[in-house]
Each structure stands twice: as C-alpha cells, then as structure tokens.
Amino acid sequence: GVRNDGAGDATAGLQQAVDDAYANDLVAFFPLGTYLISDTLRLIQWRPLNADGTQATNPYKQKSFQLAGEHGPGGTRPLIRLAPTAATAAGFSDPAKPRPLLLLRHFESNTHPDPPRIVPADVMAAPVGWNLDTASLFNSCLRNLDLDCGGQAGAIGVVWPAAQGAYVESVRVDARGAHAGFYGLPGRNSGALDLEVTGGEYGIRHGYGAAQASNREVCAGVTIVGARLTGQTRRAIDYVDFVPLVLIGFAIEKDFAAPGATTLSPISLVESSSNTANNTLVLLDGSIALRNAPAGQVALANPGNGTTAGKTLYLRNVYVTGTTRLVQSTGGAGMSVTDPSRWHCLEEYAYADPRGSTGPFASGTAYRSFATRSAIDGAIRTAVEPVARLTVDVGPPPSDLISRHLPTGGFPFYEGASSPPAAVVTEAPFGAVAGAGVEATTAARNTTAIQAAIDAAAADPRLAGRVFLPKGTFLITGPLTLRANTRLFGVGKTNLSVLGAHASWQPTAAPGVLVQTTDDPAATSYLGTLDLQVPSRNLYENPFTFLHWRAGAASMTFDLRATCGLWLTRPRFDPERTAPFVCSRFDGSAGGRHYFFGHFEQQFTSSTNPVNATGYRSVVIDRTAQPLWFYGFNNEGGKTDRRATDVEITGASNVVMLGLKREGGAPMLTLRDCRDIALLGGGAMRENPMERTGSAVAAYVELAGVCSRVLLANVLVQQITEGAEGFALRETAAGGMTVPFPLGLGVWQRGDFDWATLGPGSKAPAGTGAPATDVRLANVAARVRGRADEGPVVVSFLLAGQGTRTVLVRGVGPGLAGLGVSDGVPDPALRLYRGQAVLAENEDWGAAGSAVNDSVFAAAGAFALPASSRDAALVATLAAGDYSVHVTAKPGTSGSLVVEVFDLRGETTARLANLSLLGRCRADGDNPIIGFVLAGAGSRGVLVRAAGPTLAAFGVGDLLSDPILWLFAGSRAIDGNDNWEANADLAGLVRTT
Structure with missing residues (x-):
C-alpha cells in the first residue's frame, strides 16, 4: 500500500502505481493526503529499434501517462513532498545537477539490439544507447496536484517537456530553497493552465539550456494560461525555444532583498543562436511587481546580442511596479517611467528583431535567420519598436487579470460518490455499452442512450447538465447534440474515454457529424477530456466533422483529440472526392474558450501523388460574432494532401488565437471579410507554403476581401530546407500588402482589435454596442x-x-x-x-x-x-x-x-x-x-454603410455593383467591409437599425 498521511516513504508504491496505470491505460489517481517520497518518480516511454535499424512503432499511439489528484473541499489537493531525510538531501542538494520529483521522458534507441533500460544516476540525462526525444512525447497529462521540494537546493518540482496533446493543469509547487518549480512544459502549443510556483531560483525553466545539455526540455512553443510566480531568486521565467512562448494571465513578483536574490530580471529573452525565431515571447494580461529593487533595475530584459538587436517581443496589457525601467531593449528605447512606486500599464509594446536575411534562399540549404517585418495599416515600420504605448500611474491591476482566462468554475470531474453528481452513460437507465467491436445495433442503442443521458442531465437541476463518459470506447451511429447547459466529459483521452463512429456509419456526401451543440449564444456547453474518433478508413471517401460548435461565449472545450483510427499507420489511398470534410466547424452563435485545441488527421496519400483536397479544412469558422478564444492551437492538416488552406475564417469577428504551432506545406490561416481577429505567437513554420497547393502566390496567412481590426504578432518562420517561394502574408485585395516567405511578422495591424469589449467568456454586445454616454x-x-x-x-x-x-x-x-x-x-x-x-x-x-x-x-x-x-x-x-x-x-x-x-x-x-x-x-x-x-x-456605436446594388429598388440606375468601404481615424484605417452579410454581427446590426 501507499501511505498518504505524511509518514513513511511512498516512493516505491507510487512508482508502481504510475507504471501500472500506464501499462493498463488507466489514470494514476492520487486521493487527498500527503505523500512523502525520497526519489524521483519516473514516467518513461521506451522506443527501441527494429532489427533492420528502423524505429519501432511509437507507443504514443496507444499510451500516455495520466496523473490526477482528487479534488478536495476549498480547492485542496493531494501533496507530494520530498522527504526530509539525509539520503534524500544527498540526491537533491546540487543545483548544478538538478533532480525532479516528477520526471516525464521518451527515449528512442540508437542501438540494436535493444540496449539496457537503465536510468543513469543523473536522472535528467539519457541512458547509454538511448536518445531523449521530447517531440514524440504526446498526450501525457498532469492535473490537480501540489508538490513540495522540501527546501532541497537541487530539487525541481516537475519535468514535463511534452508534445501535442499533453498538458499540466492546476499544479502548485513549493520551491522555497529549491532550484525550480517546472523544467519543461508541454509544447507544440499545448501547455499549462493554472500554475503556481512559490520560491526557487527559477519558476519555469525550459528549452535547450534548461538542463545544461542540448535538446533537453525542448518544447517547441508553450502556451501558459494563468500563472502565479512569486519569490524566485533568479528568474520567474527562463527559457530557450524555437517557437514563441505565449503567457496569458500572470502575476510575477520578485523581492530583491530576499536571501539569495540576484539582480537578474524576472524575465529575459535569451540570445542563444542565430535563429531569429528562437526565444521570442508574447505576454498578455499580466503583472510584474519588483520589491526592494535597486535603482535602474529592469523588469523585462531584451538584451539580444548586447550591441544592436534584441529578440522579437509582443506585450499587451502588462502592469509593472517597483522600477523605472519597465522594458530594456537593445537597439531600441525600451519603456521607462519616473516613479517606481506606482503601477504603470504597458498597453501595447512590440519589438521586432531587425537582423536576418531577406533572400534569395537557395534550395537544399537550411536557413534559420530571417528578417522580421512589421506593418501598421499597410505601412512598413522599420523601427525595432513599431508599437510602444504606455499609461502611467494607473492603479493596481484588475483583480480578474488571471481569472478571466481560466475556466469558469473549473473543469468538470467525476471521482465517485464525493463528486458533484453526473449522469453516467453506462448506468441505468441509460445503459451505454463500451467496446471497440460492438455490433451496429449496439452502437445505435449507444447513440440513443448517450443522447438520453445528455437530455436527462440538461433537465435535472441536480445534475446541472453533467454527463460522464467512463473509460472505454463508445461507438455511435449518428450525431450527439449537446444542450445549452451540457457538460460532457470523460476520464481523459488516448484510449481512456473514446467517443467514436461505428464502421457502419459511412457518410459519402455531406460529412457525418460526431458531436454538435445547440445554436445558442447563452449556452454554457462543455466538451472535454476524451477522444473523438472515426473508423480507420479514408476521410476523403467517408467524410466526418468531429465537432460542430454553435454554443456561445460562455462555452468551453478542453483536452480533445480527434483521430481517424490509428492515424499514424498512414494507409495510402488515392481517392477522388467532391464532398470535402472539415474536422471542426464553428458557426451560428459559436464562441467560448477552447484550451489546447488541435486536430490530428490521418495522413492518407503519398507526397508523390497527393489528393487534390482544395476544399478540405482542419477548422472552419463561419460568420461567428461571439468572442471565440483559442488557448494553444496546433494545426497540421495538409501535410500530404493539396488543400487551399488549413484554417479558414470567413465573415467572422472577435476571434483570438493565442499560441499556434504549424506543420505542413499548405497555407496556415485564411481570413476572408473578417474583423477583430488576433493571432499572437505562431511558429515552427518550415515548409514552403506553396508546397501543398502548387500555387506560387500561396501564403501562410492570407487576407481576402476586406479584413479590418486584425492583429498578428510574433508569427515567425523557424527554418527552411528548400527554396523560398510564396508568402508569409498576403492581402489579396488590389494594392494589398505582401510579405514574402520566409520573412517573419513582428507585428502586423489593420486597425485596432477591441480587447476591452470582447474579452474571453464575455458576450458580444447587442445592437450597436454603444455605451450610454453623452457622445x-x-x-x-x-x-x-x-x-x-x-x-x-x-x-x-x-x-x-x-x-x-x-x-x-x-x-x-x-x-x-x-x-x-x-x-x-x-x-x-x-x-x-x-x-x-x-x-x-x-x-x-x-x-x-x-x-x-x-x-x-x-x-x-x-x-x-x-x-x-x-x-x-x-x-x-x-x-x-x-x-x-x-x-x-x-x-x-x-x-x-x-x-x-x-x-x-x-x-x-x-x-x-x-x-x-x-x-x-x-x-x-x-x-x-x-x-x-x-x-x-x-x-x-455608429453604423456606416455603402449601398450600391440596393439602390435599384429606388429607381436609381448606373449602380456600383460591389462597393467596399473603409473607416479611418485620421490616416489610419480602423475598420472596413466588403459584403455586409458575410459578417454575422454586422448582418444583425444592419437588419435591426
């Protein structure tokens, strides 16, 4: 047994528990209590070589580590504490050789036959004959735990440098007297949610340099939502990475008079290589408080090469106190104030790395250093600080600066009788049956049973819409509809809770829809912690939409995975279809907060004979107006087919994407007749954007029609290994701007996005949205x-x-x-x-x-x-x-x-x-x-119209057939429109005004 009373040594028992859970596709569940450990808990995946020297099948197709703590009253959680013994101290006392309480690893063999699976004394290092590979460490999750490093100078709370589908959620680390809270967090724009670190030399540390060795803790883009980092003696955040780090909703506090405190800035952008995409940063909605800081202390340092240039940086709504030097930027003026005792707000600040090549780039050579372009309303800005807006003496930060980005009321959970009640789909009267091989009749009954559970929970105030999908594969034969208050959730993804289409469900024209919501702007629907799966067939022949979302701004999704059977087996087909599929569709009243959103599609065709998939999309957002926020977004569709774009947003407004990692040689994002769109932090773009389209004018980001109040920041190309063709950004309108690939975007703006009115979870204003003023x-x-x-x-x-x-x-x-x-x-x-x-x-x-x-x-x-x-x-x-x-x-x-x-x-x-x-x-x-x-x-609020064709009804001839209008403030374009009905909020406004 394992003691949870704060006595004894739970190390061996906990290690056995996490190993057994991994082997049996279970969650390692920690009941409330205190667990003392004396050594590192090791969560390790091994991937050997085959006899022919090829890599064996990656276990992440079926396996992941899942650790979860029980939810206690008042937000209490289970606690894992480093035991205060001499033996423990001997292993965790050296900050030069840091050692974690929790260690997540994926090792790939470089030797055949399989070398010994022996973790070295330095647990952070790779065993002999094995390489550390964080890029293949998918879907492992850690949630609702506290850790105490026991004051050991070399201790780290958690090492979790994972890839897509992984996350860390609601974890606190007491690192007082220790080395760090976190080393490495899930990347590929998965990430972390609701973190807290007290003390330590570092709060969060990851990247190439975090463990003093190349390729350790590489994350490739982390999105962190909600972080409290206090009392670090060196840095709150220290990172080296090749995709922008995006931090949203944070509070950082450093006391320079505390024992061991250094004069290092709480955050510094490190210069580690010539790759201009490396170590870039986005900060949104946060505070940095310096206590007892020496005169001239810098809150956020951007030293770059120390002489001419810093790293690309974007800040918005960041509050700073305790110093006169808010931002230091090499080659730029930075941001300074005169009174360190007051709170000051960095409303918006951008720094664009001026270094890098502009081409031409020859084929066959890898390049990693590209110039960064900034543009405001169509005008190129060559200054390294293209935007710098500061408000002084603003008072303390808003109390909801962090909570506005976190899930309202937390994510739902089911842990037995002590949990809030839920309709469990396998229990009476519903009786859904799990099984990957059930007959079509059973799958049809499952469809009825699960929908009945959804409807019953929606109507029962005691259940408040909560529906629980236990462990197992639940096959259905038709769509499930979430009601306005439905909260449908499982144990977790990766062969834990699977909701899938039965093999008998074979749509051939319009895509089959797995899960859909009601069309309701007031809906609070939630879907999370499960797999959405369709059979191991070709999606081009039997198209499916995994998710059709029409619930409003208060809705949420979290921790979803959409798969086509065992998608990495990559069967090769050469189909020809006329009915395209869309993995996820947002339309109608769709809005809400969507955490770590990504879709993985089966790769069907060889690169030598790709499917002509012009109309295929990973995500379509069509004429939505409710605030729609994505925290961490990974889109990799179009890696082998020929599609015009992977994510398409048409006639929509109020869409925010925070942290995006892109693979694939098709355009990443197309905006058409949109307004109030923001993308902050996009990276890992490598492939030529025309690679999968065959079009010489293909662009990673394309703006068509009239798009206004659009903001792109830190959208950067990592490297290229072929000749540069196409564009990083292209506006298709006459006279529109182009930025040739592979140049990066420091900050690109058309008008001003309405951050204040259209925050996460808020409802889009009705009517004109005009406040009651004397204007x-x-x-x-x-x-x-x-x-x-x-x-x-x-x-x-x-x-x-x-x-x-x-x-x-x-x-x-x-x-x-x-x-x-x-x-x-x-x-x-x-x-x-x-x-x-x-x-x-x-x-x-x-x-x-x-x-x-x-x-x-x-x-x-x-x-x-x-x-x-x-x-x-x-x-x-x-x-x-x-x-x-x-x-x-x-x-x-x-x-x-x-x-x-x-x-x-x-x-x-x-x-x-x-x-x-x-x-x-x-x-x-x-x-x-x-x-x-x-x-x-x-x-x-004002309504501005340009009418041409409609004048025919009034007897006016010689009409302008397709007018376009732009709204300017002075010389700056702040809004525009081409076709009014293409934008949902405009259409409603025009019809009622």
Whole structure:
C-alpha cells in the first residue's frame, strides 16, 4: 500500500502505481493526503529499434501517462513532498545537477539490439544507447496536484517537456530553497493552465539550456494560461525555444532583498543562436511587481546580442511596479517611467528583431535567420519598436487579470460518490455499452442512450447538465447534440474515454457529424477530456466533422483529440472526392474558450501523388460574432494532401488565437471579410507554403476581401530546407500588402482589435454596442467630385428626437485651396430642402445680409474661409426630421467639393443623427469620402454603410455593383467591409437599425 498521511516513504508504491496505470491505460489517481517520497518518480516511454535499424512503432499511439489528484473541499489537493531525510538531501542538494520529483521522458534507441533500460544516476540525462526525444512525447497529462521540494537546493518540482496533446493543469509547487518549480512544459502549443510556483531560483525553466545539455526540455512553443510566480531568486521565467512562448494571465513578483536574490530580471529573452525565431515571447494580461529593487533595475530584459538587436517581443496589457525601467531593449528605447512606486500599464509594446536575411534562399540549404517585418495599416515600420504605448500611474491591476482566462468554475470531474453528481452513460437507465467491436445495433442503442443521458442531465437541476463518459470506447451511429447547459466529459483521452463512429456509419456526401451543440449564444456547453474518433478508413471517401460548435461565449472545450483510427499507420489511398470534410466547424452563435485545441488527421496519400483536397479544412469558422478564444492551437492538416488552406475564417469577428504551432506545406490561416481577429505567437513554420497547393502566390496567412481590426504578432518562420517561394502574408485585395516567405511578422495591424469589449467568456454586445454616454454627432461632411453636367450633389441628414436644432450648412469649393486642394468647384451654390420644399439657399457666404460669419465658423469648429471666397454657407434652425442639401456647380465647371453639416445648438431632445450621400464612384479612384465628428466624452456605436446594388429598388440606375468601404481615424484605417452579410454581427446590426 501507499501511505498518504505524511509518514513513511511512498516512493516505491507510487512508482508502481504510475507504471501500472500506464501499462493498463488507466489514470494514476492520487486521493487527498500527503505523500512523502525520497526519489524521483519516473514516467518513461521506451522506443527501441527494429532489427533492420528502423524505429519501432511509437507507443504514443496507444499510451500516455495520466496523473490526477482528487479534488478536495476549498480547492485542496493531494501533496507530494520530498522527504526530509539525509539520503534524500544527498540526491537533491546540487543545483548544478538538478533532480525532479516528477520526471516525464521518451527515449528512442540508437542501438540494436535493444540496449539496457537503465536510468543513469543523473536522472535528467539519457541512458547509454538511448536518445531523449521530447517531440514524440504526446498526450501525457498532469492535473490537480501540489508538490513540495522540501527546501532541497537541487530539487525541481516537475519535468514535463511534452508534445501535442499533453498538458499540466492546476499544479502548485513549493520551491522555497529549491532550484525550480517546472523544467519543461508541454509544447507544440499545448501547455499549462493554472500554475503556481512559490520560491526557487527559477519558476519555469525550459528549452535547450534548461538542463545544461542540448535538446533537453525542448518544447517547441508553450502556451501558459494563468500563472502565479512569486519569490524566485533568479528568474520567474527562463527559457530557450524555437517557437514563441505565449503567457496569458500572470502575476510575477520578485523581492530583491530576499536571501539569495540576484539582480537578474524576472524575465529575459535569451540570445542563444542565430535563429531569429528562437526565444521570442508574447505576454498578455499580466503583472510584474519588483520589491526592494535597486535603482535602474529592469523588469523585462531584451538584451539580444548586447550591441544592436534584441529578440522579437509582443506585450499587451502588462502592469509593472517597483522600477523605472519597465522594458530594456537593445537597439531600441525600451519603456521607462519616473516613479517606481506606482503601477504603470504597458498597453501595447512590440519589438521586432531587425537582423536576418531577406533572400534569395537557395534550395537544399537550411536557413534559420530571417528578417522580421512589421506593418501598421499597410505601412512598413522599420523601427525595432513599431508599437510602444504606455499609461502611467494607473492603479493596481484588475483583480480578474488571471481569472478571466481560466475556466469558469473549473473543469468538470467525476471521482465517485464525493463528486458533484453526473449522469453516467453506462448506468441505468441509460445503459451505454463500451467496446471497440460492438455490433451496429449496439452502437445505435449507444447513440440513443448517450443522447438520453445528455437530455436527462440538461433537465435535472441536480445534475446541472453533467454527463460522464467512463473509460472505454463508445461507438455511435449518428450525431450527439449537446444542450445549452451540457457538460460532457470523460476520464481523459488516448484510449481512456473514446467517443467514436461505428464502421457502419459511412457518410459519402455531406460529412457525418460526431458531436454538435445547440445554436445558442447563452449556452454554457462543455466538451472535454476524451477522444473523438472515426473508423480507420479514408476521410476523403467517408467524410466526418468531429465537432460542430454553435454554443456561445460562455462555452468551453478542453483536452480533445480527434483521430481517424490509428492515424499514424498512414494507409495510402488515392481517392477522388467532391464532398470535402472539415474536422471542426464553428458557426451560428459559436464562441467560448477552447484550451489546447488541435486536430490530428490521418495522413492518407503519398507526397508523390497527393489528393487534390482544395476544399478540405482542419477548422472552419463561419460568420461567428461571439468572442471565440483559442488557448494553444496546433494545426497540421495538409501535410500530404493539396488543400487551399488549413484554417479558414470567413465573415467572422472577435476571434483570438493565442499560441499556434504549424506543420505542413499548405497555407496556415485564411481570413476572408473578417474583423477583430488576433493571432499572437505562431511558429515552427518550415515548409514552403506553396508546397501543398502548387500555387506560387500561396501564403501562410492570407487576407481576402476586406479584413479590418486584425492583429498578428510574433508569427515567425523557424527554418527552411528548400527554396523560398510564396508568402508569409498576403492581402489579396488590389494594392494589398505582401510579405514574402520566409520573412517573419513582428507585428502586423489593420486597425485596432477591441480587447476591452470582447474579452474571453464575455458576450458580444447587442445592437450597436454603444455605451450610454453623452457622445453626440457634431459634424458630418462629404467630399465628392462635382460636375455641372451631372446635376446637384445631394447630401441628406436627419435630426432625430423632438424639438429644434440650429445647424450650419456649407458647400465648399474655392476654400479648399487653404487645405492644399487646388481644383475646388469655383462657385458652388446650395439649397436646403425638406421634402420638395426649399427652406433656405446661398451662393456666396460673405455676401451682404448673410447670417454667416467667422464667429459662426469658429463656434461650429469649422475651418475658416477667406472673406472673398465664393463658397456657400447658411445657418438654419430646424425641427426634428429629414433634410437634404443640394449643391450645384455653375455650367461648364467641375472640381472637388465638400458638403458639411454642423450641429450648433438647440434643444437637447433633438440631435444630429445621420448623413447620407448619393454620389458617383469613378474609375480613376476619385471616390466619395464621408467625414464625421463625435463630440463629448466616451464612445458611441455608429453604423456606416455603402449601398450600391440596393439602390435599384429606388429607381436609381448606373449602380456600383460591389462597393467596399473603409473607416479611418485620421490616416489610419480602423475598420472596413466588403459584403455586409458575410459578417454575422454586422448582418444583425444592419437588419435591426
């Protein structure tokens, strides 16, 4: 037995438990209590060579380590503590040879026959005859445990440098007096969730340099969500890696007066090689507090090569206190303040590594150093700090800076009678039957039984939607539908809880759907800790969609794996299909938080004869508007087929992808008519983006149509081994920007993503989203080309509400010369109409008897006009209603013309609400421009439209068939649209306004 009362030595018993669980596809479950250990618990996969020298089948197809602690009252967890004995101290006392409490490893043999499986005295090293391979250590998971390093100077809490599908969740390490909390975390943009480290020289350490030897603890991109790192004497985070580290929701605190504290910055970007993708970083929503720091201490250091350049870095909404030097950047100004005692907010800061080659890159040579490009609204920024926005003295960080990114209420679990109740699908009255070889009739009954459990749990307040899928393979013959409050979860993935399609389910046209949700923006649906599986057949012949998600912003997924049988056996087919499959589809009201989201597809075709799979996708996001956040995203579709793109987002808004690792020679991401899209931290891009498309203009990231308020940061190419072709980024619109592959993207922006309104888990605002403020429309204007032979320029405006307002109306032609426009209409005349009635008119504003003068212009905020100019202007007091302004040019004249309406004064119950222009768009690009001014404090939602085809219903001919509009603030494009119905939130707004 194993004692959990804090006495004795549990090492041998725990080691036996984790080994038995691994061998039998079980979870090693730790009941509440304290477990004393005297040596490292070793979780090791062995992969030998075959007799012919080839690598044996990787055990991760069927095997993974799963460790879980019991959930106790008040958030208590089981505790693994290093025993305070002399023997223990002897093994864990040397920080130069650190030793963990928990060690996860995958060893591949380099010798045949199989060398001895003997772990060396230095447990961090590889045994003789074996290589350490973190890239093949998939799907192993650690959750809900506390560890205490016992104050031993060489102790590490957890070593878990794993690959896709692995994670560490809800783990605390007491590293006071020890070396580190974590060495290596799951990478390939899997990662860690809800971590806490107290003390230690390091909080989190991983990468090539973490264990003083090459290739140890390599992670290839870690996404960390929710981390509290306090009291480290050296660094809170110390890493070397070739894919950006993405840290979201964090609190770091270092006391420089604590015993053993060094003057090292809590975070520093290390210069380890010439690879410009290495050691880059994204920080979002966090705080760094320095206590008792010496003068000039740096909070975040970016020394780079120490002379000319640092590493690529992106920060947003990071609070810092305790120093005047918030960010140090070699070759840049960094970010500094004058008062170290206050909290200051790095609203947005980017650093782009200026080094690297730009090409040409010859075929057959590996390159790892590429220039990084930054662009703001289409303009290349060559400065190493293209964005730097700081707000000083902001007060302490928001209390939800971490919790906003963590799962609301935690992830569901089932641990027996002490757990919150759930509908268990195998129990009465449901009676689902597990078994990989069940008959079709049993699978059909399973479909009915599991759906009945879902429906019963949704209707029972005691169950609150909780449905538990025990260990086993549960085959079904039709889709399961999650209800608005369903929380469907299993024991874990990797042959623990499997929900799969029976072999008799053979869709041939539209894809079969394994799991779908109701279409409900208020849904809190959850799906997690299980495998979604379809039979070991070719998905091109029998297409499936594993997941069709339409639940709203409060929904979640976690720890899912989508597989096609034993997908790594890679049977080779050459099918021809016309009905494509999409692994995961998000549409309707889809939103929510999706943690460590990735899909693994069976690889069907040889690279010499790839399937023409233009329409195939790993993920499609279609016209969604609810906040949709992905924390850690791994997409590897299109590694052997020919697909146009792997992830496609069309007409959607409010999508955030935090940490993305890409393999495959097809485009990674296509945005089409989207707005409010952010991708922070993308890497491992190696293959030529045209490799799987055959298109010379293929791009890793492609923007089609009108995409606005888009942010890409730290999207970097790791290396290439073939000639460079295609693009890292391409905008397909005329005049759009291109960044040739393999150059990287430091920061790329089109307008400003709305971070404040559209946070994780929040519901997209209804209607216009306008807050209740005193902001009002103070001025509207139209710049057009006026021609006498085309008739008057007509501008209409609306005074909404009740009562009257006094307005200034102008038609400016000659007066534009003062603004540098020399071709103004020489003598415009204006008339003000209500319906068909002329209310007022003017030709020369300065003529005798005019009520308009310079003081009126000044009061309105209008630019001045020369007294002798032939511009037209009038002042009128008008009741609420619709009005139009007609401005004409004298016969034989033409030129630029600005028509303006200013709201001067009047009853507060009336307001200027709308302006519309009927104008001509010209082939030479001299198109109408509408301007408006919002006055007051705060913000207001506005609807901006460009109507062309719809005017046919009003008898207007000569229509613009497909207008495109852009919204600018000054010279900066902040939004845009091509086809309004392609964007879900715009479509709803237009229909109801």
